[in-house]
Each structure stands twice: as structure tokens, then as C-alpha cells.
Amino acid sequence: MGNLLLTRLISAALVVVGVVCLVFFLIHLVPGDPVEVMLGESARPADREALRTALGLNQPLAAQLMHYFSGLLRLDLGESLHSQRPIIDILAERLPATLELAALSLLLAVALALPLGILAALHKDRGWDVGAMSFSLLGVSIPNFWMGPMLILLFSLWLGWTPVSGRDAAGSFILPTITLGTALAAILARMVRSSLLEVLSEDYIRTARAKGLSMGAVVWQHALPNAWLPVVTLLGLQLGALLGGAVITETVFSWPGIGSLLVESIQKRDYPVVQACVLVISLIYVLVNTLTDLVYAWIDPRIRLGADQ
Amino acid sequence: MRIYLPAGILLLWCLMALFGPLLPLEPNRIDLPHILNGPGVGQWLGADDLGRSVLDRLVMGARTSFTVALGVVCISSLIGILAGAFAAYVGGMVDLLLVRVIDIFLAFPGILLAIALAGVMGPGVDNVIIALSVVGWVGYARLARAQVLSLKYRDHVTAAIALGTGHLRIVVRHLLPLMAAPLIIEATFGVASIVIAEAGLSFLGLGVQPPEASWGSMIRDGTRYMLVAPHLVLAPGIAILLVVLAVNLLGDYLRDWLDVRGATEQKSW
Numbered sequence: 001m002g003n004l005l006l007t008r009l010i011s012a013a014l015v016v017v018g019v020v021c022l023v024f025f026l027i028h029l030v031p032g033d034p035v036e037v038m039l040g041e042s043a044r045p046a047d048r049e050a051l052r053t054a055l056g057l058n059q060p061l062a063a064q065l066m067h068y069f070s071g072l073l074r075l076d077l078g079e080s081l082h083s084q085r086p087i088i089d090i091l092a093e094r095l096p097a098t099l100e101l102a103a104l105s106l107l108l109a110v111a112l113a114l115p116l117g118i119l120a121a122l123h124k125d126r127g128w129d130v131g132a133m134s135f136s137l138l139g140v141s142i143p144n145f146w147m148g149p150m151l152i153l154l155f156s157l158w159l160g161w162t163p164v165s166g167r168d169a170a171g172s173f174i175l176p177t178i179t180l181g182t183a184l185a186a187i188l189a190r191m192v193r194s195s196l197l198e199v200l201s202e203d204y205i206r207t208a209r210a211k212g213l214s215m216g217a218v219v220w221q222h223a224l225p226n227a228w229l230p231v232v233t234l235l236g237l238q239l240g241a242l243l244g245g246a247v248i249t250e251t252v253f254s255w256p257g258i259g260s261l262l263v264e265s266i267q268k269r270d271y272p273v274v275q276a277c278v279l280v281i282s283l284i285y286v287l288v289n290t291l292t293d294l295v296y297a298w299i300d301p302r303i304r305l306g307a308d309q
Numbered sequence: 310m311r312i313y314l315p316a317g318i319l320l321l322w323c324l325m326a327l328f329g330p331l332l333p334l335e336p337n338r339i340d341l342p343h344i345l346n347g348p349g350v351g352q353w354l355g356a357d358d359l360g361r362s363v364l365d366r367l368v369m370g371a372r373t374s375f376t377v378a379l380g381v382v383c384i385s386s387l388i389g390i391l392a393g394a395f396a397a398y399v400g401g402m403v404d405l406l407l408v409r410v411i412d413i414f415l416a417f418p419g420i421l422l423a424i425a426l427a428g429v430m431g432p433g434v435d436n437v438i439i440a441l442s443v444v445g446w447v448g449y450a451r452l453a454r455a456q457v458l459s460l461k462y463r464d465h466v467t468a469a470i471a472l473g474t475g476h477l478r479i480v481v482r483h484l485l486p487l488m489a490a491p492l493i494i495e496a497t498f499g500v501a502s503i504v505i506a507e508a509g510l511s512f513l514g515l516g517v518q519p520p521e522a523s524w525g526s527m528i529r530d531g532t533r534y535m536l537v538a539p540h541l542v543l544a545p546g547i548a549i550l551l552v553v554l555a556v557n558l559l560g561d562y563l564r565d566w567l568d569v570r571g572a573t574e575q576k577s578w
Contacts, residue, residue: 011412018413029429141553143505145512145525146546149532157536240418247424248509262421263513266428278417278425286416 004297012290016283023279024068027055027271038081038269051081055272077276082268087276091258095280097167098257101176101250102242108181109188110235116185117192118219124197132189139186144245148179148252165254176253180245184238191234195227202226229300236292240285312562315555322552326375329368336365337520345538355540358530363544366522370545373516373523374552377438377507378500384442386496389449394480394488396450397457407450414447420506427515437516441506445499452495456488490567497563501556508549524549 030037035048035057055078056064071077077087120132155175156164163169199205200223208218247259254260262277297303340360348355354363396407414422426440460466461484469479510516511525519526524545531541 014409015412015416018409019416022413022417026425026429029426031431137554137557141501141550141557143508143546143549143553145509146528146542146549149528149535149542150546153535153539153542240415242418244419244421244424247421248512251513262424262428266424266513266515271429274425274428278421281421282417285418289416 004303005294008290008293012286015286019282019286020069020072020279021065023275023282024065026275026278030271034271038271054079077279078272080265080270080273082265082270082273087273090261090273091276091280094256094258094261097255098243098246098250098259098281101173101180101246101255101257102239104173104177105181105184105242105246106235106239108177109184112181112185113188113192116189118196118224120189120193121196121200122215122219129193132193136186136190139182139189142182144179144183145248145252147182148175148249151175151179152253167256172253176249176255179252180242180249183245184242187238187241188231188234191231192227195230196223199223199227229296232292232296232299236289236296239288239292243281243285312559315558315562318551318555319559322371322375322555325368325371329372332368334362334365334368336361336369336522338362345534345541347538348540354544355538357527357541358534358538363527363540366527367524367544367548369522370524370527370548373434373511373521374504374507374549377434377441378503380438381441381445381503382496382499384438385445385499386449386492388442389446389451390453390485390488390492392446393450393453393455394457394484397454398461398476398480398484404454407454411447411451411454414444417444420444420509423506423510424513424515427510432515432518434517434521437507437510440510441503445503448495448499449492452491453488456491457484460484460487494560494564494567497556497560501553501560504549504552504556508545 027034035051035055036043039048039051052058056067059067075088077091079085080087080090083090116132116135120129123129152164152175155162161171162174163172166172196219205218205222208222209215213221243259246257247262249255250257250259251263258277258281262274262281265271265273265277338361340356343352343356343360345358346352346356346360352362352364354367357363357366392407396404423440423444426443427436430436430440457480466479466483469483474483507516508523508525508528511523512529514526514529516525517523527545528542531538531545535542
């Protein structure tokens, strides 16, 4: 387990360095002169020069990269061009909303996917299965930028049950959570079903049934613990889709998180903030995936014990 | 039987995209007396906030999503398959390097990198295709690499090497045909995610620019009039849903038919 931990941490660190480099180069993809694009053509030359110096764009590329890295180590992400505030403060304001939305959506997805997947596997090719898999297919096919407005139309505008947008009113989290959680629930339900079906066809399940255990006991005690592993891996990987989807969902519902900050900053051409948003979301994703890998190893004794040999 | 309906929807999508410009459509004709008209005779899907025909714009949007899907699948599969197959075939440091690069690209959640790239490079169909290809090649590279790794020690490859066959010929003639099935399925599901991603970028204002139409930008513009003219949001949304559903059903069908198990997971962007 110790070796595994070390290997995973080293590889995660390498990925983080790569991610930072890629995010750093984002600003160099701005067509033409980034300073002119950010300030507009009418900006005074002195202002342009000031921004160029502030962003370090007049230094050699390697020096810029070093400067970016050293800033990161001091948690200094620079200042927003628009509000002149330190970016780290803006992120700190926005991050809780995104984490809240992601956590609630994850919870909803698991709460929906587990029963659906289990029922579908136990009733393969019958009513429950067809129903659950139709839900799953529909869930991955509905884009959240359409589902969001449709939910707003139905529940906020027509029925008046929930707030239209924002985060302040009571119950404002309901529609964004449903919008973001459904697609993940759909994918997870599929995975739970196929993973459980595979386990249910094993010999030890037949043995457990043969010795007189009820189907419920077989599923809970013998099948599910073995069906977890692929589901946990998928959950970690799909969290990326969840964080990516949060960008659009937050924009639809004016949810004040990092995703909507990213879109606002793109519109304002506040590229340092764009860089920071992409960086923070990706770092969270890398962190969660590394943790998932370790949890996976911890759940599975074959990996946990095998790594030390 | 189960394949006819999705195949029909996809055929319609392709035909609208390919032959849309030949039809007598006026997607950009502003008709102020008919602003926000509901569906009716003559204007089957109603009119938008400038009185433009929603049906005509839907056909034009099909062209946008089809162009982007075709472009991204071609570019990203070509780059991904070449990189993955080459790295796995050569092995050693090259392979190690590719794995690291893939890891770094996979560290960006789904559409996030595409949004950032499209946002920084500026709006337009070209940039959408570039942004989605930068994100999309990784899946093909990973798959092609895994396939070549499992195939390169097969007897027929050893025999080809013994006969003095060139490396390029071995990869193209003796390895690629065996890898085709999982790659075709990856590409099929890829189309579904690209259609959603393109519409998503256009929804955020990062895709095609007005007056060009995209299903995503139609939804964005329609949300402002949702209460009085829900058809503005319903029509493009149902169009996306139908195409994506059809592609996913086709992918499932192909997976069963080609008997590829767990080769790819659907991505939700």
C-alpha cells in the first residue's frame, strides 16, 4: 500500500505540473496581441505597457512560466483585470457554491442510480430493466443546457414551486441539482447494472443460493461488495464530467460558482481569471481521481495486499 | 427492427445538413409582423423573436452540428489513432511520453478545456472544431494504444516482421483492420458527445456567430421568451435530443453487433 501511495502521488504531481503548463499557455492562444484583446483597441499605450508588465508578457517564455509557477506556490494567481481584486479572493468566494452543487448532484446521482441499477440487474430484460435503461439512455442524451430551461419553465414559471435562478432563495438548489445529477445518475445506473449482472453470474452466487440464502441476502452480502469496484472507478472519472457540466448548469441557473465565473470572465476577456478557473477545477479533479484510486486500492484487498509484494 | 428508427433520424440529419442549402429556405429573413408566432400552417415550427422561421433555422443548425461532428471526428480520430498506434508500436520512451501527455489531457474535465480554448481563441465554427479536437483525440489515442499493445505480439505480426515488411505497412495493413471495431464504436459515441458539446459551446455564445444558426444558440436565444414562446426552446432541444438518442442507440447496436465489450464508455459532456 505504501508503494502504491507513493507511485500515485508522484504521477499525480507530474500531471499537476503538466496541467499548470497547459493552463499557462492558454493565454498565448489569444489571437493577435492578448493585451490589445483584453484592453480593447482604444486603450492608452501606457496602460497596455503596464498590463504587459503585470502579466509578464514582455519576458521570455521560460521566465514567464517560472514566474507563473512561483506565483502559484505562493497562492498568488494575479489580479482580475476587470475588478482589480486578487483572483484567489474571487475564487474563494465562488468555490463553495460549486462544491455544494457538485456534492448535491453526486448524492442525487448515487441515490437514483443504485436502486435503478440493482432493480434492472435483478429483473433483467423485464419491465424494471427496460424502464431503468430507458431512463439511462434518455439521461445521457438530454443536454443540461436544454434540461435546465425546461425545468425552469415547468417548475418555476408554470407551477411556481421553485426559484428561477440564483442561490439565495430557499430551494434554489433543487433544479440545478436535478439538471446536473441526472446525466451522472444515468451513466452510473448502467454501470451498477452491468457490474452486478457480471457478479451475479459467478459460481459463488449460485453456491450462496444453493445453500438456501434469500436473494436479498445474496445481493447485499455477496454480490454488491464485489460489484462496487468498477462503480467507484467510474464515479471518480465521471466527476470530471460533473465539474465540466457544472460550467453550463451554473450559467443556466446563474448559480454563483466557479463555472459561471469562467463563462463571465470569458465574456469580459478577463483571461487571468479564465486561467485560474480552469486550473482550480482541473486540480480538484486530479485530487479526487487520485483519492479514488487510493480508495479503490483500499476496498480491493487484491490491490491493497498485492502492491507490497 | 430497432435500428431503423435511429438510422432514419440520422439519415434525415445528414440530408438536412448536406442538402439544406439547396432548399428554398430563408433562415435569416427577418419578418417583423410574425415575431414569436407559434407553430401553424405555413410556418410549421413558428417564428423566433425576429420573425425568422424556426424550421428553416433548425435545418441550418443541422448543418452546423453535422459539420462540427464530422470535422472533429475526422481530425481527432486521425491524430489520436496515429499517435496511440505509433507510440504503442515503438514502445519505450515514446510510449511513456504519450501516456504522460494523455494523463495531462485527461486531467481536464470533459468540456471544460473546450470551453476555455474556444473562449480564448474566440468564437467561430473553426475554433469550435479545433477546441473539440484538442479534447477529443485523447480517447482515440488511449484506445488505439491499448489495442496495438495487445495485438503487436500476435503471430501474424511476427510473421510480417520476419518477412521484412515495413513498420508503416505492418501498422496500417496488419494492425489497424483488427482495431477497427472498437474505434468505430468510440467514433459513434463520440458523435453524440460532439453534437452536445457544439450546442453547449454555442449556448454559451462561443460557437457560431449570428445570424448563423446552431441548435445551441437557438436554445440560448429562446430562453428569453420561454414563457410566451416555448417552441423556440422546444424545437432545437428536441432536435438535439433526437440526434443524440439516435447516435447512442446506433452505438449500442454496433457494440452488440461487432461484439465489442466495454470498449468505450459513454461520455456525458
